[in-house]
Amino acid sequence: MKVSVDRTRCENLGICASLVPAVFELSNDGTMNLVDPEPGDGLKAFVQNAVYACPTEALRIDD
Template sequence: MEIVVDRSKCEGLGMCEAMAHEFFEVQDDGSMVVLDEQPGDEHRQTVSAAVDACPVLALALKG
């Protein structure tokens, strides 16, 4: 599984970080950093919930 970010949509709202802080981090400037772009399948439920929580649909999962 791979986390894909559409940077043109991301507004740094932090819903992903709130749902899965071990995979997403919003920086002071509002940019979002993916801490682990290819998490193991054991994290699928957590990462999927964080992706689904993005209000601007900037996140997706591949694989």
């Protein structure tokens, strides 16, 4: 699984970082970063929840 972020849509709200801190984080300057762009299958359900929770639809999962 690969996770990607559409930077043109992302508003750095941090919802994804609060849901899956092993994959997403907010940096000190408030920018969302991918900590692990290829997380293991054990995190798939959590990452899917973050994708669905993103109000700007900036997150994507590619298998």
